[in-house]
Amino acid sequence: MDNFVRNSLILLVVCTAVMCVAAYAGYASGAGMEGTDGIVEEHAASTGGLEAVDIVPNVGAFGDMGEYVGFTLAGIIAGFIFGYFWIDIKEGGGQRA
Secondary structure, eight states: OOHHHHHHHHHHHHHHHHHHHHHHHHHHTTOOOOOHHHHHHHHHHHHHTOOOOOSSOOOSSSTHHHHHHHHHHHHHHHHHHHHHTHHHHHHSSOOOO
C-alpha cells in the first residue's frame, strides 16, 4: 500500500469518526436537532390541543441517539458508494487504476 492510499484511508476513518462524534454530541447537548417533520408535528399538536406522540417507537439500545447516528452513517456509506462509482457516473465508464 503506497502513502497516498494509506493517508486517504486514515483521512477517511478520521472524517467518519468526527461526523459520528459530532452527531452524538449534537444529540447529547440537546442542540435541537429535530427535523422539520418533528417541529411541524409538535406545532400541529399544540395548535390542536393534543400531545405529540412518536409514530414509530424508539427501539434498541440507543433510542433517539440511534436515529441521528444511523442517518449519519447511512449518509457516509452512501457517499462512499457514490464516490467509488463517480468515475463511471461522470465519464461514462472510465478505467480504474
